[in-house]
Amino acid sequence: MEKFFTKNEKETQKLAQILAKEILKTPKSTKEALVIGFEGNLGAGKTTFIQAFAKGMGIRGRLTSPTFVLMKKYGNLYHLDCYRIKDSKDVLAMDFKEIISDPKNIILIEWAEKIRKILPKSKIWIKFKILGKRERLIIFGVN
Ligand code: ADP
Ligand code: MG
Numbered sequence: 353m354e355k356f357f358t359k360n361e362k363e364t365q366k367l368a369q370i371l372a373k374e375i376l377k378t379p380k381s382t383k384e385a386l387v388i389g390f391e392g393n394l395g396a397g398k399t400t401f402i403q404a405f406a407k408g409m410g411i412r413g414r415l416t417s418p419t420f421v422l423m424k425k426y427g428n429l430y431h432l433d434c435y436r437i438k439d440s441k442d443v444l445a446m447d448f449k450e451i452i453s454d455p456k457n458i459i460l461i462e463w464a465e466k467i468r469k470i471l472p473k474s475k476i477w478i479k480f481k482i483l484g485k486r487e488r489l490i491i492f493g494v495n
Contacts, residue, residue, distance in 0.1 A: 354492040357483075364397050364488060365404035371492075372408025375458070384472050385457035389464025392480025394435075397488050398462045401478070402431055405460065422446070428456045434463040440470045 358364045375386065390398040411426045423432045423446055430451060437443060451457055452472060464471065473495070481489040
C-alpha cells in the first residue's frame, strides 16, 4: 500500500499522470483487462484523477463525468461511475464481462466498492480521503 497526500487539484492530476505513465510502460501479464477501482466520498477527487489519468494515457479531449450514463468509452479506456447503481446486475447488462475479459482494456470505476463482487480478483484499488478543503489522502493498493 502506498499513501500520497495532495494539497490541491494539480497535485492529484500529477499523481494520476505518473500512474498512467507507469502503467503504459509496464508489460501486462494478466489475461484480463486492467481494472482500477476508486473509492471515496463525493468531491474527493475521483473524477479529477481519472481525467488526468486518461490524459497521461494519451487520450485526447476532456472526459466528462459519466454519473448519468454509467459508462463511457474512449478507445480501450472505459470510465464507469457506479454512484447510482443499486445492483451489480445493471453493470453486467452492459456486456461488462466481455469488456473485462479483453486484456487490451483499461477500466476505471468510480464507487467501485458497490460492484466489488463482479470485479476480477486482481485489480488496483485507489481510496480517496478528504482531509481539508484541498487536502486529500490517496491510498494505492493492489488486490
Ligand atoms: P469525485 O469524482 O470524487 O466526486 P471530483 O473529482 O468530481 O470528485 O471533484 C473534486 C473537487 O475537489 C473538484 O472540484 C476539485 O477541484 C476539488 N479539489 C480540491 N482539492 C483537490 C485535490 N487535492 N485533489 C483533487 N480534487 C481537489
Ligand atoms: Mg466523480
